[in-house]
Amino acid sequence: MDIFESVNMAVKTLTANKLRSTLTMLGIIIGNASVIAMVGVGQGAQRYAAEQFETLGPNTLFIIPGSDEARQRTFEVERALTLEDAEAIASQVPSVRAVAPQLQSQQPVTAGNRRVSTLIVGTTPDFTIVRDFDMDHGRFFSEQDVQRNTRVVALGSDVARRLFDDSNPVGQQIRIRNLSFEVIGVMESKGAFLGNNQDDAVYIPVSTMSSRITGNTSPYGTEVTFISVTARDENAINAAQFQMSNLLRLRHRVVNEDSFTIRSQRDALEIVGNVTGALTIMLAAIAGISLFVGGIGIMNIMLVSVRERTQEIGLRKAIGASQSDILLQFMIEAVILSAIGGLIGTGIGVAGVTLVAVTTPLQAGVSTAAVALAVGVSGGIGLFFGVFPARQAARLDPIVALRSA
Template sequence: MAPKLPIGETVGMALNTLRANRLRSLLTMLGIIIGNASVISLVGVGRGAQNLAEDQLSNLGANVLFVVPGNNDTRRQGVAFPRTLVLEDAEAIASQVPSVLRVAPQITSSEVIQSGSRSATSSISGVTPEFLAVRSFEVARGRFLSEQDEKGARSVAVIGPDLKDKLFPTGQAIGRSLRIRNQSFEVIGVMAPKGAVFGSNQDENAYIPLTTMVSRLTGRDPTYGVSLSFISVEARDEASTGPAKFQITNLLRQRHRILREDDFAVRSQKDALTIVSTITGGLTLMLGAIGGVSLLVGGIGIMNIMLVSVSERTEEIGLRKALGARSSDVLVQFLVESLVLASLGGLIGTAVGLGSVAAVAAITPLPASIGAGTVLLTVSLSGSIGLFFGVVPARRAARLDPIVALRSL
């Protein structure tokens, strides 16, 4: 039996073969390059979406609860929420729930706001002065709504910075007037930038006293009274969030005389984070699977090219075996060629993917990122794919009969 060739010599022959066919090698690697770049890019974008959603939710405050009208069925069906929350509910929560620090009832409506010849469609919120502390908002210029504004139902408004740029692109907005449904309001403050929450840009909103909202825009329902869009509740601390949620639920069930299904829901930041993490995690997994299909296609491409290579190099294989090479030497050579193609393609694809993730993070608001573990896993997976799909061509080359192979010379 012929002695086994040193592994270094076998590897060297494999590398020389790849260098001799540079264009074919590059085209063969292209599938793995695209696959790895796709996995890195898509997973990075998916994680960026998750990070963005979590950052936005963290702005709400760890001890903030939201009481919203309607039950799970109405939210799933997308129908209009019933008028199940009233101002008296908010007052009862503030006075009867011991674990609650502040309560901020809110009525929200989409309106066209005008200032001179300029106009913008914006979300108008009727709020109380507690809104600023409960929602952790800040005022950049001027002031926020006061108790006097609320009690006197004054026609004053505080606007977001983006809305200010639309209506008052030059000069100060403080002291100037705007019109909502032909009602005149004086601008008394401009909010500090807040960004988007739940997909809504908070910097385009306007805030007026809740009493003004009821008396001049929405009116009072003769049956239900002052119907609220939702109620923001600040628990005394993060540890009080659970008890506050339980106490609010029981209180509203008693007030609404509920026997079976609630006509409201109490949501915390933790609940929202759980939902968002589930959705974005599934999205990231799906995007990674799509990229994985590209890797699979790249592996199949390597196998096809290597099978063609075996057919083209029949004489070379036969001559090597006739000169004493063992079947295992031929097997290792072809496996090394497949592994090098896949690993090198994986490294190039990873570099391209990391560049794409960095570009997305730099150009867009999406904080795209990728973990080192994912990068290592992807590179390892590409090398494994090369070995897996290289086995069939390598075995076919190793099983060639040298006599039959030499007949083709």
């Protein structure tokens, strides 16, 4: 039998039972759409995370107190990082461009009759270099402000708007823990980082923070929450990590386990990438189950079709159709069902990914590999699950088939 004739007969058979054919394709449609959408959203999440880490500043490293092993055993940190550690890194590590220690505390801030709770960050002038912050208007505090414990602040853009609306806050007074501070600048909007609003913060000299807000709590010097560092360039990141580790081990007199951890943007991004990649694979695998279920649906309907068309099969074999002709006929029907379902599912999946990209911050995109895989798998499933019913039809004895009709 001619292949084109077989395709034509298969199309006529399937369109004669439109509702049943549509319901049979539903599992394949849902499976394809789910796989494409999940992979697209997962890759969008990875790109979003990469962009978020870029907002931290170029070639940035973070030094946090305590080792990973110690944090797994207990929440207590043996020795805190200090302002003196940051000063030693700035003066003794040649591969470092700038260092910004940060001492943080959540505090209420008052301006006139308005009161907001926000993050108070005690830091140094190099903070704007390390974290790639710019001033919208006014200035950031200077090294002299740090040395003199000056009560000056630079406001994040969101805090400035919540306290002063659209008016210029530079030169105005705010109160933190009943102490007056002069606003000397407002930061440019930086946006959120993994859900944390970087514009909802107030920046003051670290010396003022430790002496007036939090107090000195470490016997080793002025305690800081963590230290941000920027390497001279991308090629100097590994050297900076190595040199800072050695310096801090000497300063902290480390014998066995480090009392600190150094993380780079690359390390953090790799961790997030591994997590989002694993979630993407898991979601795609779960969505792929519906493809398997759709294949079972195709096999089920094809078996029903064989039962219904027993007389037709017997008649065709009686007038000379071979087993391969019957096998090909039913295989074509199964492949058409899965292929059309795959194409419709692909269209829905692409539309879903586009909708996510338009309505959310995730830069979801259609993965060509995911589309090819989903369509290929759906076609393969139709072929695989269509074999058994097709072989049953091909093996029917024509005399028995005619009598059973």
